[in-house]
Amino acid sequence: MRRSTLAQLLLGAAETGIRLYEWQRRWLDDDSTFRILLKSRGVGGSFIIALEALIESLLNPGSLTLLISYSQRQSLELFRKVKTVLGALERASLSWGGEVYRSVKVSSESKTQLELGNASRIVSLPNNPDAIRGYRADSVYIDEAGMFRDDFEVKSAVIPSTVGRGGRLSLVSTPKGRRGWFYEAWTGGAFSRHTAHYSEARHITSEELERLRKTLTELEWLQEMEHEFLDEANAVFPYELILQCISEDAYEPASHPVFIGVDVGRLRDSTVITALERLDDGLLRVFHIQELRGVDFQTQENVIAELARALRPVSIAVDKTGIGLPLYESLSRTLPGVEGVAFTHNLKEAMIAAIQSLMRGRRIRIPADAPELINQLRAYQRVETQTGGVRYEAPRGQHDDYVMSLALAVGAALKRLTTGTAVKRVWNWP
Numbered sequence: 113m114r115r116s117t118l119a120q121l122l123l124g125a126a127e128t129g130i131r132l133y134e135w136q137r138r139w140l141d142d143d144s145t146f147r148i149l150l151k152s153r154g155v156g157g158s159f160i161i162a163l164e165a166l167i168e169s170l171l172n173p174g175s176l177t178l179l180i181s182y183s184q185r186q187s188l189e190l191f192r193k194v195k196t197v198l199g200a201l202e203r204a205s206l207s208w209g210g211e212v213y214r215s216v217k218v219s220s221e222s223k224t225q226l227e228l229g230n231a232s233r234i235v236s237l238p239n240n241p242d243a244i245r246g247y248r249a250d251s252v253y254i255d256e257a258g259m260f261r262d263d264f265e266v267k268s269a270v271i272p273s274t275v276g277r278g279g280r281l282s283l284v285s286t287p288k289g290r291r292g293w294f295y296e297a298w299t300g301g302a303f304s305r306h307t308a309h310y311s312e313a314r315h316i317t318s319e320e321l322e323r324l325r326k327t328l329t330e331l332e333w334l335q336e337m338e339h340e341f342l343d344e345a346n347a348v349f350p351y352e353l354i355l356q357c358i359s360e361d362a363y364e365p366a367s368h369p370v371f372i373g374v375d376v377g378r379l380r381d382s383t384v385i386t387a388l389e390r391l392d393d394g395l396l397r398v399f400h401i402q403e404l405r406g407v408d409f410q411t412q413e414n415v416i417a418e419l420a421r422a423l424r425p426v427s428i429a430v431d432k433t434g435i436g437l438p439l440y441e442s443l444s445r446t447l448p449g450v451e452g453v454a455f456t457h458n459l460k461e462a463m464i465a466a467i468q469s470l471m472r473g474r475r476i477r478i479p480a481d482a483p484e485l486i487n488q489l490r491a492y493q494r495v496e497t498q499t500g501g502v503r504y505e506a507p508r509g510q511h512d513d514y515v516m517s518l519a520l521a522v523g524a525a526l527k528r529l530t531t532g533t534a535v536k537r538v539w540n541w542p
């Protein structure tokens with residue numbers, strides 16, 4: 113039985129009414145030595161630490177689990193969470209693997225530690241490297257790891273006393289800038305990575321989100337809720353953001369409205385076509401990306417016409433800037449729903465902002481097997497000009513035709529949104 117199944121059974125037997133979220137199940141079932149969880153505020157990060165600490169203590173008699181928080185107050189609060197979960201589990205009774213887990217017994221208990229009947233201990237500590245060094249732990253959890261002062265000192269205290277002895281280490285946090293141990297661990301590759309976004313925590317209501325949006329500045333919102341390590345230089349689409357929108361499973365269009373974007377090759381001899389579907393809940397799902405490289409004008413037109421016949425798109429947004437004009441004109445004579453889009457600075461900026469906003473709200477899905485698009489998105493930059501303005505562009509020497517093709521398809525889909533949908537930013541083609 114998976115740990116998540118056991119956890120859910122216990123929560124059920126204790127009649128807590130809590131159903132574990134998918135991310136919580138993935139986290140519980142990952143038995144890597146190093147795990148890291150990047151989360152929005154309030155999603156249940158401390159709760160999952162408390163629950164897992166108890167379950168691991170039950171399953172491994174005589175074990176020691178350390179919970180480390182950045183402040184005294186936080187460590188007390190985390191320990192209270194452990195006791196709340198314990199209180200529920202004490203009422204539960206469950207048999208599994210020949211064992212009966214009934215009324216978890218506590219043999220001793222103080223404000224910051226408790227010992228179970230099977231001699232397992234859970235200790236909650238504030239940020240104090242010296243105290244940490246005094247323990248030999250089987251498992252260490254660092255809650256809000258991004259908030260730790262002197263975090264590298266904590267790291268050098270934790271690693272030898274835990275991992276050096278065959279123990280496991282878990283870091284949980286909202287991001288706090290491109291700095292420190294948490295950021296290093298997140299980007300370093302040694303940790304098994306998990307995320308928990310507010311959209312994956314149903315207990316957070318839309319009223320609560322609305323209130324947060326009003327109280328937080330835009331930058332705070334990005335950091336606290338949208339997983340952004342803020343000072344990431346000039347990236348328009350931070351990699352983490354893109355990864356959230358990647359979908360591994362193959363996707364066939366169903367019977368939802370289809371929108372197509374066509375970026376006509378300027379810099380290199382290629383045209384990129386992107387088709388996406390708008391699902392009933394407003395989610396945009398990219399299902400077709402095609403590059404026509406070194407293909408003559410007539411063939412391009414034929415390919416697009418054939419695609420349009422197969423997919424019956426609501427609209428096809430075609431870049432009509434410069435070299436795109438003849439293709440647009442000829443497509444608009446033969447196909448319905450063709451719109452010419454002239455890229456202006458403002459329009460481009462609005463399109464990029466729209467894609468960002470969709471990504472942050474997890475309202476767009478990009479197929480994992482679109483490496484060209486993903487790479488171009490990653491490379492996209494926000495550049496401040498000498499006159500104090502802002503330009504969005506691909507770095508020197510790189511192309512942005514996949515991004516523009518996506519932007520055209522997204523623009524076409526958003527343009528047709530009526531009110532009452534979740535998408536806020538709609539613009540008109542000039």
Ligand SMILES: Nc1ncnc2c1ncn2[C@@H]1O[C@H](COP(=O)(O)OP(=O)(O)OP(=O)(O)O)[C@@H](O)[C@H]1O
Pocket residue numbers: 130131132133136151152153154155156157158159160315
């Ligand atoms: N699967 C779930 N279903 C319903 N409620 C849950 C679930 N998981 C956690 N919660 C609840 O969510 C609330 C917030 O949990 P918790 O404090 O652990 O979140 P957090 O991510 O640590 O928050 P913070 O960012 O403030 O530290 C708690 O009331 C907790 O009981």
Ligand SMILES: [Mg+2]
Pocket residue numbers: 157158159255
């Ligand atoms: Mg917490």
